Structure formats: C-alpha cells, structure tokens
Amino acid sequence: MIYASTSCLKNPQNILRVLDEYEKAEIQNVELGSVHNYFKTKTLKKYDFNFIAHGYFPPPKTPFNFNLASQKKIIREKSINLVKNAVDVCSDIESPIFTFHAGFTVDPTKLGKRFSRIGMADRKIAIDTFIESTHKILDYAKSNGIKLAMELNVVQKFNLDKGKNNLLLFADYDETMKFLKNFKKNEIGLLLDLGHTSVTSHWLKFDKNKFVEKIKKFVTVIHASNNNGVQDQHKQLTKNCWQTSKLKNFKNKPITLETMNLNTNQIKKNIKIAEEVIK
Secondary structure, three states, X not given: XXXXXXXXXXXXXXXXXXXXXXXXXXXXXXXXXXXXXXXXXXXXXXXXXXXXXXXXXXXXXXXXXXXXXXXXXXXXXXXXXXXXXXXXXXXXXXXOEEEEEOOEOXXXXXXXXXXXXXXXXXXXXXXXXXXXXXXXXXXXXXXXXXEEEEEXXXXXXXXXXXOEOOXXXXXXXXXXXXXXXXXXXXXXXXXXXXXXXXXXXXXXXOOHHHHHXXXXXXXXXEEEOEOOOOOOOOEOOOOOOHHHHHHHHHOOOOEEEOOOOEOHHHHHHHHHHHHHHOO
C-alpha cells in the first residue's frame, strides 16, 4: 500500500490543513509525519484515512529534540514519553504501526544541519542507552497492540569527521544488525528510507544495491523520495530514479512517499509512479 506523508504538502506545519487538502484530493492512505505544530490529536478521529504514524509525532506543546540515546535524562524521558503518546494515538486512530528515529551520540539542535560536537557520548554507551530506551517503548507498544520500527539514520557530509560517522547511530548494515540482535525475531522492525540509503551509501562508501538486498528481510516500512545522491533533498520520484527501481522489493510493505514541497496533484502523480512499479 502506498501512503503519502503529511510532510509532502507545501507549508505542512498545520496538519489539519494538510489532512483537509488530502481529503479533497481523495488521498486515502496517510502517514502522519514529523514536521507539524502542536494540535489536539482527538481531531484526527473525524477523518476516514488509513493512517500510519512516524517520527516526531504527535508534536508536543513545547518542542524538543528527540533522541532515545540521549545521555541527558530529561531529553531521553521526553523522547520515551513522545513514543508512548504516539502509541496511544495509534490505538485511537487504528494505525497498526509507529516508526521512530534512530539516535545520536549528541543532542542536535536541528536536524538536517551540522550537529555540534560538544558533549559527544561514547558510541557504545549511546547505543546501550538507545537499546534500553527501545525496550521501554517496545513493552508499551506491545501492551497496546502496536508494532514499532526504527528508521535508519542518514549520514550527510556536514556530519562526518574526516570521513568518519561519529554522530549518527544505525546508519549502516553492521551496526543495525547489532541493534536487532537485542530483540526477538520480528519483535521490532526497520524503516528503510531509500533516500537516506542513496545518500549514506555515498558518504560511507558502501554499495547501496547490496545493502538493500542484505537488509530487506528485516524491513517493515519504506520511505521513498528522490535526491542527487549526496544530499537528503526529499524531491519527487521519477519513473527511472534509483529509489523507484527498488520499490518492487517491498511491494507487500507499507511504502510512504516523503517527497516534500508538493501540491496534491504532484503527490498523486508520485503515488501513481509508485503504484505502477509495484504492480
């Protein structure tokens, strides 16, 4: 099934406006995304979409930077509570899954920009903290009948130190497998963002096609957007872009378009491209 993220529409901060636009355009499958202002989640009940939910959702009244690996207790607990709130919302709107972001060795002030190197945690300690946090949210999700999946991080040039990824957890295959080994088989899934894969593979110098082949059996959700192969640009899909060519590997999984700054006609065009390739 192909979903449109609520992040796709241009100027998406007001999620209710986005949902109204999607309703008018007869877009039926919607992923609630990460770029919105606070709103009362009970209002979601008035819509008749097939929902799934992702990331920094539901947006809190007081913004913070989500990081389940944070060494600051207040940030870590806020992050855990955000996921628990998301699970509650998923239960209310019949979303079967919530997907959350992988962690960092620092607490970033803004995603998509260069992270500060001040206060960087030891990588092993950050990973252990992230796994501990994940067990807590997983227990809560299981008790509410909601599946969880972790989205692999994207590594861009501005967050490398002499070509090395010191800041972003779970961006490559080996470290992601170390994460999964801490859980029972099929207990937790992965969200594979093909746009991220295109960029990360360039900067960490691995073969993106071999990566997809190795990791696909662990993947439960896909994100798709186009880019130039060096920056995470969230551009529209084309019929011939690499990301589109990989969708057929995941035709039985939820596939979310995370192509940004579009109007509803452009979003529907991208949905059609994805639908055609997975037939």
